Amino acid sequence: MSDDLKNYLDMIPDLDLELLLEAYERPLPEAFRVNTLKLPEEETLQRLRDKGIKFRPVPWARHGYQAEEDIDLGTTLEHMLGLIYLQGPVSMAPVEALDPKPGEIILDMCAAPGSKTTQIAQLMSGEGVVVANDISYERVKALSSNIQKFGILNIVITVMDGRRFPRYIKEYFDRVLIDAPCSSLGIISKDWGVAKSWSYNVVERLSKLQLQLLKAGFETLKPGGTLIYSTCTLTVEENEMIVNKLLEERDDAAIKPITLPGLKHRPGVTEWRNMKFDPSLRYTMRIMPYDNWAEGFYIARIVKEA
Amino acid sequence: MRPLTSGERKLLENRLKRQYGVEKAFRGLTLIMAGQRRIRACTRETYELSKKLKKVQQLGVYVAKLRDEEVILSIEGSQILGDEIKSNIIELDEHEAVEWMKASPIKIKEKPKSRYVVAKHGKIYLGSGIVSRDGKIYPQIAKWRRIPEY
Numbered sequence: 412m413s414d415d416l417k418n419y420l421d422m423i424p425d426l427d428l429e430l431l432l433e434a435y436e437r438p439l440p441e442a443f444r445v446n447t448l449k450l451p452e453e454e455t456l457q458r459l460r461d462k463g464i465k466f467r468p469v470p471w472a473r474h475g476y477q478a479e480e481d482i483d484l485g486t487t488l489e490h491m492l493g494l495i496y497l498q499g500p501v502s503m504a505p506v507e508a509l510d511p512k513p514g515e516i517i518l519d520m521c522a523a524p525g526s527k528t529t530q531i532a533q534l535m536s537g538e539g540v541v542v543a544n545d546i547s548y549e550r551v552k553a554l555s556s557n558i559q560k561f562g563i564l565n566i567v568i569t570v571m572d573g574r575r576f577p578r579y580i581k582e583y584f585d586r587v588l589i590d591a592p593c594s595s596l597g598i599i600s601k602d603w604g605v606a607k608s609w610s611y612n613v614v615e616r617l618s619k620l621q622l623q624l625l626k627a628g629f630e631t632l633k634p635g636g637t638l639i640y641s642t643c644t645l646t647v648e649e650n651e652m653i654v655n656k657l658l659e660e661r662d663d664a665a666i667k668p669i670t671l672p673g674l675k676h677r678p679g680v681t682e683w684r685n686m687k688f689d690p691s692l693r694y695t696m697r698i699m700p701y702d703n704w705a706e707g708f709y710i711a712r713i714v715k716e717a
Numbered sequence: 718m719r720p721l722t723s724g725e726r727k728l729l730e731n732r733l734k735r736q737y738g739v740e741k742a743f744r745g746l747t748l749i750m751a752g753q754r755r756i757r758a759c760t761r762e763t764y765e766l767s768k769k770l771k772k773v774q775q776l777g778v779y780v781a782k783l784r785d786e787e788v789i790l791s792i793e794g795s796q797i798l799g800d801e802i803k804s805n806i807i808e809l810d811e812h813e814a815v816e817w818m819k820a821s822p823i824k825i826k827e828k829p830k831s832r833y834v835v836a837k838h839g840k841i842y843l844g845s846g847i848v849s850r851d852g853k854i855y856p857q858i859a860k861w862r863r864i865p866e867y
Contacts, residue, residue: 449796491863542766542770555775559778567759568774569770579770
């Protein structure tokens, strides 16, 4: 890890650098979601038990489980048939915070490879419509494969720059998820290359894109609707600062608290360097990799006031 | 990408009835012709909403492919039809199901009468296979979907 990155991380309030480095050294836990669109949950779980696979529920995610030993679930029949979906336990949190309901129209603006899209569709139980968008044709191939495997009938895949969405459709969606492209400091244990190639310039570049995506997503949201902004990174510039800018620009945007039982986290940062953010940012969630010995994430729940 | 005409839908229904004994195929769903005689299925609401969107790439899931005079069901296509499939079903045990998902030919005791069958493992349907002259069944599993061989 570069000194620049270490120095940067050391400045983040309420961050224990030693624990963070320890978390980066550990492999991420093997976790999965049971696809209730195909088989009743208990039947799939029994199939896994019959194979000697031990697991425990992920407390904050419906249908989420974490394997209790190191096991490759990726080659199981259950995975190939789409009865389970492999997904990090904390990665399941943004969609739980979004709390999709059957019958709603929901936009997943940066959807590939589809982990959160399939989770949204599952919680909608086949009623309503999910619009899954991504900018990259290449990444949409993986999204499309995962949607096929999961067996989702109420889904439209679009391929465009998410920032252009409001040109075509405004104030339309009941809920919007923006799981934004980010510098990925929450999942370094999966890819150490992230730490090696980190630079503040990349963070600045990403934060411009993230703000544009957030503003576009907010425009597509119905009054009274809920938007989740999430990243798998720890920098303030990609998280609280982005949400704060939206709050500055939009009087109708309000932060709401998130309740996810059992998920260890800390409040969002409200002061950074010489800046003071909106105090409601303390209701956003900052999840360090060592909080749950899993991925690091940031989640903000924003409501468009009617 | 366009919805199936009533004639095309009827043709598909007739083939599914002849091959697999399905009475009312994909009831309540909109069927879409998506190129290379591939058929996708989605809910009506999804299709209606897609008309309001730009840059639509895909709707719902791939369920079947028309081939010569026959129809090949995808894994999800056979799962959507489920127990409406009444004939030409072969039951597989866990080992055979894994082999099926590797797209390895399956040898079963009694050679099926039909050229096309649907495999089932427990309650789960696994899509169509083609019966060869030697009595082996060749699963029609897309390459990306196969369990990798090590």
